[in-house]
Amino acid sequence: MAYYPFVIEKGEGSKVWDLDGNEYIDFLTGAAVNNIGHCHPEIVKAIREQSEKFIHNTLGYSFYELPVLLAEKLASLTPGSFRKRVAYSLSGSDANDGAIKLARSATGRQKIISFLGSYHGTTYGALTLTASALGLKKRLGPLLPEVYHVPYADCYRCYFGLEYPECGLHCIGFIESLFKILIPAEEVAAFVLEPIQGDAGVIIPPREFLREIKRLCEENGILYVDEEVQTGFGRSGKMFAIEHYGIEPDVLIVAKAIASGLPMGALISKSELMEEWIAPAHLFTAEANPIVCAASLATINVVEKERLPEKAEETGKRVMRRFEEMKERLEIIGDIRGKGLLIGIDLVKDAKKTPARQEAMKTCYRAWERGLIMISFGRFGNVLRIAPPLNISPEDLEKALDIIEESIIDVVEGRVSDSVLGEMSAWG
Ligand SMILES: Cc1ncc(COP(=O)(O)O)c(C=O)c1O
Structure with a gap:
């Protein structure tokens, strides 16, 4: 089972690389596991x-x-x-x-x-x-x-x-x-x-x-x-x-x-x-x-x-602010929920909060194409999962958030084909 055709070769801090040498920022961290980043020298x-x-x-x-x-x-x-x-x-x-x-x-x-x-x-x-x-x-x-x-x-x-x-x-x-x-x-x-x-x-x-x-x-x-x-x-x-x-x-x-x-x-x-x-x-x-x-x-x-709980708290607030700004422009963002760096962005189709599952999956696919590892999850599979390492640098963080914003816009404006869904396998 995979969300997109990504095969990891190595990881360091908040980055991972695939077998072809492509670099990605990791907003999944092995499902909230690599809290201190990949291959921390002390580990x-x-x-x-x-x-x-x-x-x-x-x-x-x-x-x-x-x-x-x-x-x-x-x-x-x-x-x-x-x-x-x-x-x-x-x-x-x-x-x-x-x-x-x-x-x-x-x-x-x-x-x-x-x-x-x-x-x-x-x-x-x-x-x-x-x-x-x-x-x-x-x-x-x-x-x-x-x-x-x-x-x-x-x-x-x-x-x-x-x-x-x-x-x-x-x-x-x-x-x-x-x-x-x-x-x-x-x-x-x-x-x-x-x-x-x-x-x-x-x-x-x-x-x-x-x-x-x-x-x-x-x-x-x-x-x-x-x-x-x-x-x-x-x-x-x-x-x-x-x-x-x-x-x-x-x-x-x-x-x-x-x-x-x-x-x-x-x-x-x-x-x-x-x-x-x-x-x-x-x-x-x-x-x-x-x-x-x-x-x-x-x-x-x-x-x-490294005071990572405190860092997660501070960085999380920055991430939430950034999504709040996006929400003003992008109606697809229905709800933003988070504490620290445990954050979910709930994508919806309409004012009735109909879950936008396929749009969430396509956003993840486009983000992966642009160099960000992120998945969607949630009861209805429509929530973007934001879980970077707790010590992610401000530069990597901003770059990743830019990628997410651009990817959502690509999906909303119809620039991500339905065919990518065939390559993806989210939980059902
Ligand atoms: C809240 C929670 N409990 C339990 C588990 C299961 O842990 P494991 O996959 O290590 O068995 C997970 C894994 O995602 C989890 O998120």
Whole structure:
């Protein structure tokens, strides 16, 4: 599957090159993974040095220092001043599976509540939680039992057709009514939710929405599982996006940018929750691989040293301003949503907000032809995904934004042929 015929040969900072030597600015960063840019010298050094010491040791049988150092770091960075424990895995998907297992074993309850529009991955647990694209689940059932989906606070395209704030957060009232007729709250182990839905098209809920979910958790003994696979490590302008909402989750899930793309996921939870796990409840032979841990420690060090959350916040504001200017001239831009450098540009066909999916795909194609890697995503596939490295230079940023503006204009003015769609494969 590919969005356009691009074959990467190498990457450096915010640029990538294809096999023919063509240069591109990278606004995809491997799907919000290369937050610190491609091949950051400190990561390359950490990987090289560790690979000369030892490459593998199964953590289930004997210790080494790196996973402990990393666990201490993760515990100190994540919200909550309580004692924490860390469990490792190999991806965001299996970390989500781990969260389901943890929530069930710690509470003795089975039901899990997830949200429409969410993407959590493709292993069976994560896939069951996911509700963002039909193609992901077709012919794969049955999935896990006792997982329920409820509407997320998507206020631009409300599931109930309402307007915020006049709606009075009907989506929360809806969950409360389900607690009365379908899902006994005392049987619910956890809510699992992204603080900002990524693949749904950068859906930023009102502050009260997440705080109300937290209230429902506290009132009913339900665990709050904060899914930060895409939003973590500075992407949203904070180390973790939940910090925008002032919530201390019981469990936090990370992956993607944690090790600059080397395979790793992790669960960070209140210590007592993991004490209910009987070893080896969530074990992987290659978990917390020493090279991956070294890369992760180096990545986090760069995020902190280069003040990347703050940089993402500042740069994100500049990007949003630039799109606001474009929106005044280009009616196809329906909505601009973003925090830090997690930004989505919602393209529409008309004032009724009809999603402009093909136009979004064509914009990405034309942008690629002009030297920018960018994809479209979202519930309706019509949102331009703006996710550059957090330390992108102002020059590369401006150049990329120029390319996007020119590409949108080309599409609007009919200069990009429908035939390019045949070469593209976006998720369905
Ligand atoms: C929010 C979120 N959760 C989970 C995943 C799955 O992670 P992985 O592909 O590493 O299994 C993704 C990947 O895009 C994601 O965006």
